[in-house]
Amino acid sequence: MGKKELALLSEIESLERLLYRLPDNHSSREFIQVEIFKAIAGKRGEERLFRKMIEFEIEEQYRFLKNICLSRGRWKVQMDGLLLTERGAIVIESKNISGQLYFDDSTGEFSRTTTEGVKTIMEDPTVQLNKHIRFLTLFFKQQNIDLPISGIIVFTSKHCEFLSKPKQHHICKTYQLVDYLFDILQEFPLKSKPQDLSEIQKLLEQSRTPYKRKPLCQLYSIEETELFTGILCTSCKSLNMMRKHKKGWLCVDCQAVDPLAFQHTVREYFSLINTQLSNRQLRKFCKLDSPYMTSRLLGAYDLETAGALRNRTYFLKKND
Template sequence: MILKKRSEPPEIFQLESLLQRIPFNHSQFPHWTEKLRRITAGFHGEQRVDSFWQEITLPIPHYLIHDLFIKKKHSTHQMDTILVTSRFILVLEIKSISGLLHFDQQTRQFSRTNKDGSIDGMRNPDDQVRRHEKWLEQFLTERKLDLPVIGAIVFAYPSAVIQSKAGNRIVIQSSGLPHLLDELLASYQQDILSKALTKKLAVQLLKLHSIKQLPELILPPDYFRGVFCPKCQKGQLHYYWRKWACKSCSFSDPAAYLTAIEQYRVLCGPTITNRQFRDFIDLKDPAVTSKLLKDAKMPFEGSYKDRVYLIPGKNRGTESNSIDFESI
C-alpha cells in the first residue's frame, strides 16, 4: 500500500516561473537553467524507479512512503523511498546520473567520469544512506522495535556504469529492484511485526513528514511582467471582455491569471496586495485587479483599501500538507 505518493518537486514550478520572467542575458540564467535540469532529471529518475514497484508483489504487510522529509532541530532527512514491512525496513537513495561511477572507500569520495574524460566529484550516496539508516535505527530503538534497516542505492538509468562498489552497500540498477525484493524476502523469512504494528509504524513515520520550504529567490528589477500564454509559450496574454487572450495563437481563458498568482507565491511570497499584483501582471486598472483577486477566492485580511490576500499553499507548485491519517 502506498501511504505517500511522489509528487513533482515544487522547485520545478518555482524555477520555471523564474526563468520565464528573467531575461536570457541575466547573469544567473545559466545557473538556474542547470539547476532546473538537475531537479527535473532527478524527479524523472525517481518516477522511473517507482514504475518497477508495479512489478513487485509482496506477500507480507507493507507500506510505501515516497519523498519523506523530516526536519530536525539542526539537520534534515530527505528519503526518496521507504518500504516498511513486517520483516524489515528498506530505504532507497535514488540517483539519476550517468557516466562511470567510482566509490573510494578510504577517502569516502564518490566520483563520475564523463564521456569526454572529465571527472566530477559528487556527494557520496553511501554516506547519505548511512545517515538515514542510523536515524531509522534510533527511531525504532526509541519504540523498542527490533526491525532490520536496509539501505540501498538505486541508479535510475543504465547509463550509470558502476566501476567500484561501496563496500557491502547494496548498489543496483533500477531494473534490479524486483530481484532485490526477492532476495530480501528469502533472507528475512520471519515476521517480526503484526499487520497492525506494521501499519502503526508506517503511520508514525509519515506523521513526521513536513513541508520543505522553497529557497528564497529574488526577482531582478527588469523582470518580465504580465500573464503569459501557456499554449504557445511566446506571447503575453491581454485582458479584455473578461478573459485573457493571446495575440500569437488562439488561446483564451478567463482564469489564466491564476497561474500568475501561483508564480507570485513561489517567487515573492504568500501574501499579495492589489498594487503588487497590478505591477506583477502589468495591469493598470485597480478596479479590474480587485475583481480578479476577489474571483480567485483567496482568504484576505484588512479593509478594502489596505486588503492583503493570502495565497493558499495548495496551488500548483506546492505540496499539500494535509494527510488524512484516519483513512489510512
C-alpha cells in the same frame, strides 16, 4: 460557490517560467536551463523506480511509501521511497547521475566521469542514506516501533556505469532493484510477532512534514526587477495576456484564450518571487492597472490574509 484552492507550481514548471522571464543575455539563463534538464531527468528516473516497484511482491504484508518528509525539531529529511515489511524497513534513495561512477572506500569520496572525460567529485550519496537511516532509527525508537532498518541507493540513469561500489552499502541500477530488495530482506532476522504495518504507515503519514520550497529568485539570488513582467501565454510564451472577455485572458500576440492565465500567474508569483504578496506587488508583476479588479480576482482564491483591506497581504494556505 467555494473559493479555488491554490498551490505552488511544480519544480519543473517553476523553472520553465523563470526562464521565460529572464532576458536573453541574463547570466543565470544557462544555469537555469541545466536545472530544468536535471529536474526533468530526475523526475523520469523516479518514475522508472516507482514503475519497477510494481514488480515487487511478497507473501507477507508490505507497504511502499513515496516521498516521505519527516522532521525532528529542526532536523528534516525527505526520503524518495520507504518499503515497510514484516521483517524490516528499507529506505530507498533515487539518484539520476550518468557517466562512470567511482566510490573510493579509502577516502570516502564519490566521483563521476562523463563521456567527454570530465571528472567531477560529488557528494557521496551513501552519506545521505546513512543520515536517513539514523533519522528513521530514532523516529521508530521514539514511537516504540521494533523494526530493523536498511537502505539502498538506486541509480536511475540509463547511462551510468559503476567502476566501483562501496562494500558496506547496497547500490544498484533500476533494473536490479527488485532482486536487491529480496537480498536485503534475507538479511533481516525473522520475527515471531510481526509489526502492524498499517499502524506504522498511518503514523508516518500523520507525521509528514510539508516540504517547504524556497521561491526560486531567492534560491538563485535573482532580483525581481531583473524579470520581465506580464501574464504568460502558454501558447506562444509571450507575456502579453490581457483580460478581454468572460471566456478568459486573451493573448495580444497570438489571440489564444486562457481562462486560468491569472490563476497560474498568482501561483507563479509564490513559486518565483515571495511567499507572500500584496495587491500592489501582484499588479506590478502582472502589469495590471486596477487595484479594484486585482482585489476582486484575488478574492476568488482560498488564501490566507493578514492586515486591513488596503494593506492586505496574501499567503498560500498551509497544508495540515
